[in-house]
Amino acid sequence: MDLKELGEFGLIERIKEALGGPMPDGVLGIGDDCAVLPQAGGMETLVSTDMLLEGSHFLRGDIPARLLGWKSAAVNFSDIAAMGGRPVGSFLSLGLPAGLDSDWMDAFLAGYKECSQYCGAPLLGGDTTTSQDGIAINVTVIGQCQRGRSRKRSSAVPGDLVCVTGPLGDSAAGLKLILERHALSERHARLDRASQMAGQAGHDAEAGQDAEAGQDAEALVERHYRPVPRVSEGQALAATPGVHAMMDISDGVASDLRHILKASGVGAAVRTQDVPLSAELRRVCAQQGWDATTLALTGGEDYELLFTMAPGTEPPVPYFVIGTITKEKTLVWEGSSQDFIGFRHF
Amino acid sequence: MDLKELGEFGLIERIKEALGGPMPDGVLGIGDDCAVLPQAGGMETLVSTDMLLEGSHFLRGDIPARLLGWKSAAVNFSDIAAMGGRPVGSFLSLGLPAGLDSDWMDAFLAGYKECSQYCGAPLLGGDTTTSQDGIAINVTVIGQCQRGRSRKRSSAVPGDLVCVTGPLGDSAAGLKLILERHALSERHARLDRASQMAGQAGHDAEAGQDAEAGQDAEALVERHYRPVPRVSEGQALAATPGVHAMMDISDGVASDLRHILKASGVGAAVRTQDVPLSAELRRVCAQQGWDATTLALTGGEDYELLFTMAPGTEPPVPYFVIGTITKEKTLVWEGSSQDFIGFRHF
Numbered sequence: 001m002d003l004k005e006l007g008e009f010g011l012i013e014r015i016k017e018a019l020g021g022p023m024p025d026g027v028l029g030i031g032d033d034c035a036v037l038p039q040a041g042g043m044e045t046l047v048s049t050d051m052l053l054e055g056s057h058f059l060r061g062d063i064p065a066r067l068l069g070w071k072s073a074a075v076n077f078s079d080i081a082a083m084g085g086r087p088v089g090s091f092l093s094l095g096l097p098a099g100l101d102s103d104w105m106d107a108f109l110a111g112y113k114e115c116s117q118y119c120g121a122p123l124l125g126g127d128t129t130t131s132q133d134g135i136a137i138n139v140t141v142i143g144q145c146q147r148g149r150s151r152k153r154s155s156a157v158p159g160d161l162v163c164v165t166g167p168l169g170d171s172a173a174g175l176k177l178i179l180e181r182h183a184l185s186e187r188h189a190r191l192d193r194a195s196q197m198a199g200q201a202g203h204d205a206e207a208g209q210d211a212e213a214g215q216d217a218e219a220l221v222e223r224h225y226r227p228v229p230r231v232s233e234g235q236a237l238a239a240t241p242g243v244h245a246m247m248d249i250s251d252g253v254a255s256d257l258r259h260i261l262k263a264s265g266v267g268a269a270v271r272t273q274d275v276p277l278s279a280e281l282r283r284v285c286a287q288q289g290w291d292a293t294t295l296a297l298t299g300g301e302d303y304e305l306l307f308t309m310a311p312g313t314e315p316p317v318p319y320f321v322i323g324t325i326t327k328e329k330t331l332v333w334e335g336s337s338q339d340f341i342g343f344r345h346f
Numbered sequence: 347m348d349l350k351e352l353g354e355f356g357l358i359e360r361i362k363e364a365l366g367g368p369m370p371d372g373v374l375g376i377g378d379d380c381a382v383l384p385q386a387g388g389m390e391t392l393v394s395t396d397m398l399l400e401g402s403h404f405l406r407g408d409i410p411a412r413l414l415g416w417k418s419a420a421v422n423f424s425d426i427a428a429m430g431g432r433p434v435g436s437f438l439s440l441g442l443p444a445g446l447d448s449d450w451m452d453a454f455l456a457g458y459k460e461c462s463q464y465c466g467a468p469l470l471g472g473d474t475t476t477s478q479d480g481i482a483i484n485v486t487v488i489g490q491c492q493r494g495r496s497r498k499r500s501s502a503v504p505g506d507l508v509c510v511t512g513p514l515g516d517s518a519a520g521l522k523l524i525l526e527r528h529a530l531s532e533r534h535a536r537l538d539r540a541s542q543m544a545g546q547a548g549h550d551a552e553a554g555q556d557a558e559a560g561q562d563a564e565a566l567v568e569r570h571y572r573p574v575p576r577v578s579e580g581q582a583l584a585a586t587p588g589v590h591a592m593m594d595i596s597d598g599v600a601s602d603l604r605h606i607l608k609a610s611g612v613g614a615a616v617r618t619q620d621v622p623l624s625a626e627l628r629r630v631c632a633q634q635g636w637d638a639t640t641l642a643l644t645g646g647e648d649y650e651l652l653f654t655m656a657p658g659t660e661p662p663v664p665y666f667v668i669g670t671i672t673k674e675k676t677l678v679w680e681g682s683s684q685d686f687i688g689f690r691h692f
Contacts, residue, residue, distance in 0.1 A: 011474050014448070015438075018455035019462070019469040027435070027470065035470035037434065037488065040387025049471065049486055051439035055478030088383065089373070092361075093397035093484050102360070109364035116365065123365040124373065124381035125395065128357050132401030133479030138439050140395055140486040142383065 031263070032153050033082035033247050034143065044150055046143035048079035054134030062182055065104045067225040068137075069111025075250065076141040077119045078229040078303045082248035083150040084238020085143030087121035087231055094128050095136030119231050149238050151246035151307070156264035160244055160308035160325040165233050165317060167278040168253060169292055172299020173285065174224030177217050216280040227303040233317040234305055242313025252300040253322075254340035260308065261331060270323035272297070272335040297333075297340040377609070378499050379428035379593050380489065390496055392489035394425035400480030408528055411450045413571040414483075415457025421596065422487040423465045424575040424649045428594035429496040430584020431489030433467035433577055440474050441482030465577050495584050497592035497653070502610035506590055506654035508669040511579050513624040514599065515638055518645020519631065520570030523563050562626040573649040579663040580651055588659025598646040599668075600686035606654065607677060616669035618643070618681040643679075643686040 016030050023029050026038035034046040052072055054060055063071075073090060080087045092112065096105065116123060121141070230248070237243045245260045253270070261267055275296045285292040308325055309315065323334075333340060362376050369375050372384035380392040398418055400406055409417075419436060426433045438458065442451065462469060467487070576594070583589045591606045599616070607613055621642045631638040654671055655661065669680075679686060 011451075014451070015455060015469070015472070015474070018452065019438075019459050021468055023468060023470075027468075029435075029468065029470045030472070035435070035437070037470070039385040039391075040389050041385060043386050045385075045391060045488075047437060047471065047486070047488065049437045049439055049473055049484070051441050051473045051475050051482065051484055053441045053475060053477050053479070053482060056441070056476050089375075089381070091381070091393060091395045091486060092365075093395055095397050095399045095402070095482065105357075105360070106364065109361060113365050122367060122369060122373075122375065123361070124369075124375045124383070125393065126361070126376070127395055127397045127484075128361070129397050129399060130402050131399050133399070136397065136399060136441065136482045136484075138395070138397055138473075138482075138484035140393070140437060142391075142393065 028152070033079040034085065034150075036083070036150055038147060042147050043144055044147050046080055046083050046085040046145065046150060047140065048076055049138065049140040050076050050079075052137040054136070059182070060135065062178055063225060065107035066111035069108040069113075070115045070226055072137050072139050073112050073115035073119070074227050074229045075303065076139040077115065077121065077231060078227070078248045078250070080141055080143035081229050081231040081234030082246055082305060083143070083145070083152075084234045084246065085145040085150060086235060087119040088142045088144050089121045089124035090116060090142070091140040092123060092126035093136075093138040094126070095131035096128065097131050097133070097135065100135070115229075119229060145238065151238050151243060152263070153245055153247050153260045154263035156245035156260050156266050156308040156325045158266055158325050158327040159311065161311055161321045162257065162268055162270060162323040162325060163307050163309060163319045163321050164249065164253070164276065164304050165230050165319055166302070166304040167276040167281065167296075168249065168302050168304060169281050169296030169299055170220050170223040170278050171227060171301040171303075172252075172295040173281055173290065174220035174222070175299070175301070176290070177221055177284075178224065216284050219280045220284060224301065227301060229303060230305050236317050237305065237307055237315050240309070240313060240315045242310040243315055244308045244310065246305060246307040249302045249304050249306050250300055252298045252340075253306060254297045255300070256306055258331060260306070261329065264325075265329065267326040267328045267330045267332070268323050269326055269332040269334055272333050274320065274322045276320040276322075293336065294340065374498070379425040380431065380496075382429070382496055384493060388493050389490055390493050392426055392429050392431040392491065392496060393486065394422055395484065395486040396422050396425070398483040400482070405528070406481065408524055409571060411453035412457035415454040415459075416461045416572055418483050418485050419458050419461035419465070420573050420575050421649065422485040423461065423467065423577060424573070424594045424596070426487055426489035427575050427577040427580030428592055428651060429489070429491070429498075430580045430592065431491040431496060432581060433465040434488045434490050435467045435470035436462060436488070437486040438469060438472035439482075439484040440472070441477035442474065443479070443481065444476050446481070461575075465575060491584065497584050497589065498609070499591055499593050499606045500609035502591035502606050502612050502654040502671045504612055504671050504673040505657065506671040507657055507667045508603065508614055508616060508671060509653050509655060509665045509667050510595065510599070510622065510650050511576050511663060511665055512648070512650040513622040513627065513642075514595065514648050514650060515627050515642030515645050516566050516569040516624050517573060517647040518598075518641040519627055519636065520566035520568070521645070521647070522636070523567055523630075524570065562630050565626045566630060570647065573647060575649060576651050582663050583651065583653055583661050586655070586659060586661045588656040589661055590654045590656065592651060592653040595648045595650050595652050596646055598644045599652060600643045601646070602652055604677060606652070607675065610671075611675065613672040613674045613676045613678070614669050615672055615678040615680055618679050620666065620668045622666040622668075639682065640686065
């Protein structure tokens with residue numbers, strides 16, 4: 001059997017079976033945003049790791065190195081935020097092709113530093129090595145929180161409200177715009193070659209359309225490239241007793257909420273019309289003929305926090321209620337006749 | 347400038363410049379085998395990370411998946427050993443080509459588990475993702491020790507004895523044998539194709555020579571593929587007051603000792619004839635015409651511990667004295683007219 005048949009979650013299950021086993025006291029292993037390790041002095045260490053590979057997660061020509069640096073750090077600190085922890089530091093492994101220009105690396109590091117400073121967590125170590133293929137990046141982040149305060153995926157209870165910390169779908173729409181530009185620039189390159197051969201002017205008319213693409217599109221692209229880890233929101237939510245389960249939205253609510261439901265042994269009803277959408281997303285979707293709700297529920301990479309809380313809880317951060325946790329172990333999309341499936345890695 | 351010109355240590359310096367900065371109290375960042383983070387209760391957390399890429403660190407056809415699994419864990423736990431820590435757990439990121447057979451992964455995981463169990467540290471988390479190129483592996487290990495007990499590279503003092511925990515050079519000789527076999531099997535494949543075309547028997551005579559390669563060669567290949575992290579030795583050394591500086595030997599004494607000398611602001615005189623060599627290495631080198639001392643000092647990947655200690659210290663582990671720390675900031679190879687340079691990554 002090849003890995004594609006197994007699928008990402010099948011693969012994780014296989015790894016858990018092969019390597020899992022009884023955990024030492026107080027240790028939370030595979031299956032949440034971070035692992036949790038108890039410390040002697042009433043604190044807990046949180047650890048998470050993520051790998052980003054050229055060709056799978058990014059195309060070198062499509063994402064500026066500085067933004068890739070930011071994003072590499074951000075998606076990891078988001079896992080610390082998802083547990084309600086305070087970021088402590090990070091570790092960066094870089095596999096770089098020998099012929100890569102050092103300017104690329106300097107820009108990458110500048111972006112990585114920006115995000116690290118934003119999160120208040122210095123680089124503490126790492127590894128550098130030559131890659132025979134594309135760029136390989138692995139980030140491990142360390143966080144900490146008071147013992148018993150970190151929020152897991154497994155704590156949702158029937159009757160909880162399902163909430164998110166911000167509008168969804170912007171990042172997915174940004175990615176669609178980036179991919180369209182990529183296709184367009186390839187077309188331009190072909191046109192350029194053709195017009196050079198014919199001695200004619202190329203794609204001026206289309207370049208004019210590019211210039212009109214506008215601020216909305218730029219805002220969405222920025223949100224795809226430069227997600228903001230919700231570290232202060234996560235800590236504030238973890239300090240609020242009525243907040244139960246929590247995770248960050250990396251694969252889309254449709255996929256991520258299922259993790260909370262499975263881990264907690266519950267179901268949910270989501271009111272699709274209550275899913276928060278930015279004005280930029282609504283306008284771009286209207287213009288492009290895209291379904292904003294589908295993007296918001298399935299697109300992923302928003303890195304907002306998804307959490308459940310007892311009715312009546314008043315967390316000290318902005319939030320949007322999108323549904324309710326149910327005893328029935330089903331996921332119902334109210335206000336829509338379709339099912340939503342999140343991003344699959346394999 | 348491309349990265350090759352910068353070199354590995356130039357690259358690390360660049361990263362330190364770009365991302366370094368004042369560390370929080372009690373935190374040791376980039377520059378040793380592990381980062382050290384203080385805990386509230388009189389303990390310290392140790393963290394190290396390493397990336398292994400197909401084509402740079404291993405060839406899929408040359409190393410059995412099970413041994414690659416062992417080695418991926420071992421080289422990381424060796425960093426915990428190098429500081430004198432107790433391994434607590436590990437995090438594994440795997441970038442895998444979509445068409446890879448799941449048998450490969452199962453064997454890899456089995457080897458990874460063997461080493462993790464040997465070190466007493468379970469897998470606590472990780473990441474799995476698709477690779478468009480070769481296999482990418484990143485391991486992060488977490489360890490712990492009593493505050494103030496971890497051994498750094500910067501603590502060597504003039505007059506210290508320079509010691510290693512075991513014979514050196516076996517792994518480098520093992521790698522040379524593997525590469526020769528690789529070249530030989532490619533030759534066989536060419537011969538097979540040629541003899542198929544000519545309708546003749548191929549390489550029976552050479553296959554006979556292979557069978558005679560013998561147990562010595564197997565032992566050296568095993569030591570390359572299956573290095574044993576010196577975790578109990580490292581903890582015993584860290585518990586011995588006279589032991590000063592410590593690190594593990596990954597790039598060869600010639601390279602690694604220079605890190606201790608630079609970090610400590612001292613020099614050393616190494617008696618090359620005192621460098622411990624296994625009987626297997628001596629015999630294979632005699633047979634192949636290789637210089638065992640050069641392999642022992644420059645080859646790397648032995649994962650023995652290199653440490654310095656005050657004369658008269660009696661650490662409770664086997665060790666070999668190979669030289670003395672000097673006030674003069676030079677590295678002198680006594681008993682040899684040549685200079686030795688360790689492995690360079692870029």
